[in-house]
Amino acid sequence: GENVEQHPSTLSVQEGDSAVIKCTYSDSASNYFPWYKQELGKRPQLIIDIRSNVGEKKDQRIAVTLNKTAKHFSLHITETQPEDSAVYFCAATRYSSASKIIFGSGTRLSIRP
């Protein structure tokens, strides 16, 4: 069945440095890749997404890149800040009303002061 693998499971970076989280997916028909952020004790919230017709998307300090050939996509956070500390989940799905969204296992990002 469909599967999304996410690495690393934990990541600690110095404040101000960059963080990169990587995901691979198995379903070659997947064409929509959202990223969710879940702060401690709170609900997951969408932070950025990308569709397969583009290779990169940027929103301020956050960017996502997609390599459809290799079936992997990555989240890049630059100039990390304490409020970036959270668990990040990647997901993959087919962009339709009847497709299920498969989540990765999550990356716990800690920002060191």
Added chain:
Amino acid sequence: EAGVAQSPRYKIIEKRQSVAFWCNPISGHATLYWYQQILGQGPKLLIQFQNNGVVDDSQLPKDRFSAERLKGVDSTLKIQPAKLEDSAVYLCASSLRGSTGELFFGEGSRLTVL
């Protein structure tokens, strides 16, 4: 606008007992999801509704779990009988139209099975 509402927030039961969780999605959202999130893991889809029809329930343990969305609005997830491994947070989410946009999650219902 009001968000996704879930209740109860917390529930502690003994194994073999039953429990029910309720979810009211954002008004107008056709798609409703129930996810199970075990501590330290990503959300695992249990069941997905499009209006009041089931789109996917391939990972729902149907011998003990059931879910319904009778009028295409709110939904109930039931576990009977519960097992220790059912301890998790049960997240309800809704979206305007399937996976074509953002999922809005509720705060979750944390289940502890003793």
